[in-house]
Amino acid sequence: MAAIQLKNLHKRYESIDVMHHVNVDIEDGEFVALVGPSGCGKSTLLRLISGLEDITSGEILFDGKVVNRLSPAEREIAMVFQSYALYPHMTVKKNLSFGLENLNMDRAIIEERIQKAAKLLDLLPYMDRKPRALSGGQRQRVAIGRAIVRNPKVFLFDEPLSNLDAKLRVQTRGEITKLHKKLNTTMIYVTHDQVEAMTMAEKIVVVNAGKIEQVGKPLDLFERPANRFVAEFIGSPKMNMFKSKITNVSDSGIEVTSNTIDHFCIPVASENAKIGDSVTLGVRPSHIEIAESGIPLEITQLECMGHETFIYGSLKGESEDLVAHLPHHFEAEIGDTIYLRFSSQFMHVFCDKTDQAFKRIES
Amino acid sequence: MKNLSAFLFSILDKFMRFIELPTVYLQKKIGVQRMGYLFVAPNMVLFSLFVFLPVGLAIAYAFTGGTNMLIWDRPFIGFENFSRLLNCGSYMDPASCEFDLFWTAIHNTWWYTLLNATGTLVMALITAVVLNRLTKGKALFRSIFFYPVLLSPVVVGLIWKWFLARDGLLNSLVLDLGGERTIFLLEVWWSRFWVVYVSIWFHMGFFTLIILAGLQAIPRDIYEAAKVDGTSEWRQFWRITLPLLTPNLLVVAVLLLIRSVQVFDEAWVLTDGGGPGTANTFIVQFIYQTAFSSEVRLYGLASAASVLMGLALLALTLIQVWLAKKAEY
Amino acid sequence: MLKFLTRTRHHGKMDITDILSWLWLTLGTAVIAIPIAWAMLSSLKTEAEVNSFPPSLIPQSTVNTQVEGYDKDLSVWKWTQPNGEIKNVALVRRIGIKATVVDIDNPEKTLQVPTSEITQLKDVNFQWQNYTDPLERFDFFTYINNTVFVTVVATILTLLLNSMAAFALSKYKFRGKNAIFMLILSTLMLPLSVIMVPAFIVIVGLNLADNLWGVIFATVATPTGVFMLRQYMLTIPDDLIEAARVDAASEFRIYWRIVLPLCAPALAVLAIFSVIWRWNDFLWPLIVLSSPENYTLQIGLNAFQGQFSVEWHYILAMTVIALIPVTIVFLVLQKYITEGVAGSGVK
Structure with missing residues (x-):
């Protein structure tokens, strides 16, 4: 088990910078998700932590010790690859024992460890099979087993669920969480799927274009996104965004006006705000309420699931469509006009110049 | 049996672990990616010694004279070797040259190359087209036609020498048909014919396979479209197969030229060293004899001849690379 | 109705192209098979019969x-x-x-x-002494021994060294990698005949003249092998190698335990080719080897036929010995060989 610190981590390939001075603290035993769109550098970050790639500058510390020059094995990490990377010519048993043999471990200890891991992961019946004779889920378990037997200080997962079908993915998600509870080892988990990150991780690191956008607990990211990118990336469906302008600034918040709303006061910290600045307003689909009167919306599409409803429509004067999510059934037809109400304590304001969010005033 | 192989494997594994030790140390020193140097090193050492160094030496030796083997004992003589090789009254008449054998070899090689390349190409093309039509027995006949390629030049030379011998099967057939007994390999024109014939017999299968691969790359539906149009098979060959195959055939043709220029082994065995007289003496044989089997070993002259041949082959290779690139589009 | 009739007739009948095709195949098979079969049959005849004319088809001897x-x-x-x-x-x-x-x-x-x-009166009689005599009375046993030694050692070294180079060129990033690859590739087209004189001088310089190791070392690094194996290794996912690195395997162990086993199919093809090359090799051993106790089978056979050119019964028997291993290899592995040649264009 290890606490990990990344200090001013920088990575350059030839002349292209792919990681920009990254700083992250990971506590001992924590389950951290690195999340971001594809190509954002989250896998690179994982590979830098693993030692499969060298960093250009900065420091990586495991339990306070610099490990920059150490190989993956010396860092005592274990990794589960997206493709599982099982050795195709070895049986499951050999796959599990290969890493331990490389450490010149005693035969008896190796045997004991792989038996334990196999039992834990229900692999005992398949020990003499080759990977190609296993199902996707079984291969995945072997890949995890190969990581477990080495008793690593840190587990690294590189999109381990993306090759599984939807049902198995949900199931395995639970299993990995359970595994983490049981082993209590630091785990770093790379995924592009924010749902996976939200449901599994204790801490989420949002990566974009080689930079860290925000680090925080899942709910924090959802409720208090630090910037536009995080606000749009976390949460599904995406947060609705409107262009608007600041019309007044006071201690209790900012007053904004747009095509649809008029002199609306939002309780956010106002020290950086100036009257006349253009800002973007954000409101999550689930924070929109239906009312008798208010902002009119013409429904263009309707998804009724029985227990919940998604309403798509266009607001007058707005270029982008709006989505509303109601946690109950809603009777309406396409073409109907309904009225919406936004509540100011759930609204986000982003400065257009910096894309940063104005901090919410906590009541 | 299984135990034995497991035992052997464990010994091998122990041995490899022993070899592994210094590499682990090195890996620690130079880093993972630079281990690539270690892995190419043995190969590069051998390549340097037996390919790159000789290429350099061939050029260096070509400009030196004398009979000493070591380069530093040899006097630099500039282009003398080349000018002597090329010193001719008329290039059409080897007898007028200072090194008549060299020019005889060039003439022989020239004619051999022309006939062998044409003959092999035509034969291989016909065979490939015929094989490609087959629905049954394709693999069998492909193997039969390919088989001679795997024989050694000595074996091929001897088999044919026996077949063409004075008391050989061919003479017996000729006599049965009322012909006259001929000692084929001692008559200038017959021996030349048989050298080309045996070469075609020997190497045709290889080129058949390559052309066949090209034929199989032509999409089936083109033929089906032609069949629907009622095009005869003969017409299909001239109008579809041949035009689509031409880029491929050009590459094969140049490859054939490259191979033909290097004719030596089987002809040497078949004709007892280029006979009768010098009727079947080719350039490689000239180089070999000049350097290795004459009384005075003229390494400089042989190298100069090698360099000349190398330049001709280089030109052909460049043409081939160019054609191959063109064939891809 | 008419349409139906003509269709069946067309399918049933062999047209002129079919006939010509089969004629070509039959003729070709005969042209290929007859000289070989004739040499094989003759190799089993007695000396007297080999030298008699007109020849008999089947090996016979007097009763x-x-x-x-x-x-x-x-x-x-x-x-x-x-x-x-x-x-x-x-x-x-x-x-x-x-x-x-x-x-x-x-x-x-x-x-x-x-x-x-x-x-x-004559009986069918196979003169097996033609095969045993040269082994006992002449040096053919030594020649075969030498050839087997060269073939086995050169093949093992070829597989090892070429796969190592291919591994480096497909799975590592280091300065000069592409230059090295291009350099190796360019020698693909450089024939031995152009460099045989200086290559021999190098052999002399290394004190390997008239030595089987001189035959072996010069032919071990093959551009064909490197190229073929590299192409194959490119299809092995990098993830596997990184997984092994995480599993504490050293780079050498990754080569030995992961990459080599996974390349088995490509190695097998290269091994087949290597065995055939070495068994048949002529020009290079001819240059390097000078004393009969070091001759390989091909060189020995060539020397023997030059020296004892009338002993055709022995020459032919040894010719058959020289062609048998390749023939067996081909009979068993013809599919891999023909596909390997068609796929890579090497011989």
């Missing part, structure tokens, strides 16, 4: 028998008597057109018969 009252075995002849009766007799001696024969069943009595009435 001899022991007759009471004669020290030596006598040859058996078929006697067609003037009355048409046929009888087997043993020939005692022959003078001019008269032959003295003895009745085998009744050995006391000798007969005088015209030679035109008797023909020698």
Whole structure:
């Protein structure tokens, strides 16, 4: 088990910078998700932590010790690859024992460890099979087993669920969480799927274009996104965004006006705000309420699931469509006009110049 | 049996672990990616010694004279070797040259190359087209036609020498048909014919396979479209197969030229060293004899001849690379 | 109805192209097979029969028998008597057109018969001594030994060294990698005949002239092998190698335990080619080897046929020995060989 610190981590390939001075603290035993769109550098970050790639500058510390020059094995990490990377010519048993043999471990200890891991992961019946004779889920378990037997200080997962079908993915998600509870080892988990990150991780690191956008607990990211990118990336469906302008600034918040709303006061910290600045307003689909009167919306599409409803429509004067999510059934037809109400304590304001969010005033 | 192989494997594994030790140390020193140097090193050492160094030496030796083997004992003589090789009254008449054998070899090689390349190409093309039509027995006949390629030049030379011998099967057939007994390999024109014939017999299968691969790359539906149009098979060959195959055939043709220029082994065995007289003496044989089997070993002259041949082959290779690139589009 | 009829007729009938095709195939097979078969059959004939003309198709030998009252075995002849009766007799001696024969069943009595009435009896007989004699009386056993040594050692080294180079060129990032690859690739087209003189001088410089190791080392690094294996290794996912790195395997162990086993199919093809190359190799061993105890089979056979050019019964038997291993390899692995050649264009 290890606490990990990344200090001013920088990575350059030839002349292209792919990681920009990254700083992250990971506590001992924590389950951290690195999340971001594809190509954002989250896998690179994982590979830098693993030692499969060298960093250009900065420091990586495991339990306070610099490990920059150490190989993956010396860092005592274990990794589960997206493709599982099982050795195709070895049986499951050999796959599990290969890493331990490389450490010149005693035969008896190796045997004991792989038996334990196999039992834990229900692999005992398949020990003499080759990977190609296993199902996707079984291969995945072997890949995890190969990581477990080495008793690593840190587990690294590189999109381990993306090759599984939807049902198995949900199931395995639970299993990995359970595994983490049981082993209590630091785990770093790379995924592009924010749902996976939200449901599994204790801490989420949002990566974009080689930079860290925000680090925080899942709910924090959802409720208090630090910037536009995080606000749009976390949460599904995406947060609705409107262009608007600041019309007044006071201690209790900012007053904004747009095509649809008029002199609306939002309780956010106002020290950086100036009257006349253009800002973007954000409101999550689930924070929109239906009312008798208010902002009119013409429904263009309707998804009724029985227990919940998604309403798509266009607001007058707005270029982008709006989505509303109601946690109950809603009777309406396409073409109907309904009225919406936004509540100011759930609204986000982003400065257009910096894309940063104005901090919410906590009541 | 299984135990034995497991035992052997464990010994091998122990041995490899022993070899592994210094590499682990090195890996620690130079880093993972630079281990690539270690892995190419043995190969590069051998390549340097037996390919790159000789290429350099061939050029260096070509400009030196004398009979000493070591380069530093040899006097630099500039282009003398080349000018002597090329010193001719008329290039059409080897007898007028200072090194008549060299020019005889060039003439022989020239004619051999022309006939062998044409003959092999035509034969291989016909065979490939015929094989490609087959629905049954394709693999069998492909193997039969390919088989001679795997024989050694000595074996091929001897088999044919026996077949063409004075008391050989061919003479017996000729006599049965009322012909006259001929000692084929001692008559200038017959021996030349048989050298080309045996070469075609020997190497045709290889080129058949390559052309066949090209034929199989032509999409089936083109033929089906032609069949629907009622095009005869003969017409299909001239109008579809041949035009689509031409880029491929050009590459094969140049490859054939490259191979033909290097004719030596089987002809040497078949004709007892280029006979009768010098009727079947080719350039490689000239180089070999000049350097290795004459009384005075003229390494400089042989190298100069090698360099000349190398330049001709280089030109052909460049043409081939160019054609191959063109064939891809 | 008419359409139906013509269709079936067209399918059933062989048209002229079909006939020509089959003619070509049959003729080609005959042209390829006859000289080889003829050499094989001849290799089993006795010396006398090899040198007789016109030749007989099947290896035969004279039939001899022991007759009471004669020290030596006598040859058996078929006697067609003037009355048409046929009888087997043993020939005692022959003078001019008269032959003295003895009745085998009744050995006391000798007969005088015209030679035109008797023909020698022959039996199918395979002269296996043609194969055993050269091994015992000449150096062919040594030649075969040397060839096997060269073939086995050179093949093992080829597989090891070429796969190592291919591994480096497909799975590592280091400065000069592409230059090295292009350099290796460019030698693909450089024939031995162009560099044989200086290559021999290098061998002399390394003190490997007239040494089997000189034959081996010069041919071990093959651009074909490197190229073929590299192409194959590119299909092995990098993830596997990184997984092994995470699993604490050293780079050498990754090569030995992961990459080599995974390349088995490509290694097998290269091994087949390597064995055939080395077994058949002629020009290079001819240059390097000078003393008969170091000859490989091909060189030995060539030297033997030059020296004992009348001993065709031995020459042919050894020719057959030289072609048998390749033939067996081909019969067993023809699919891989033909596909390997068609796929990579190497020989």
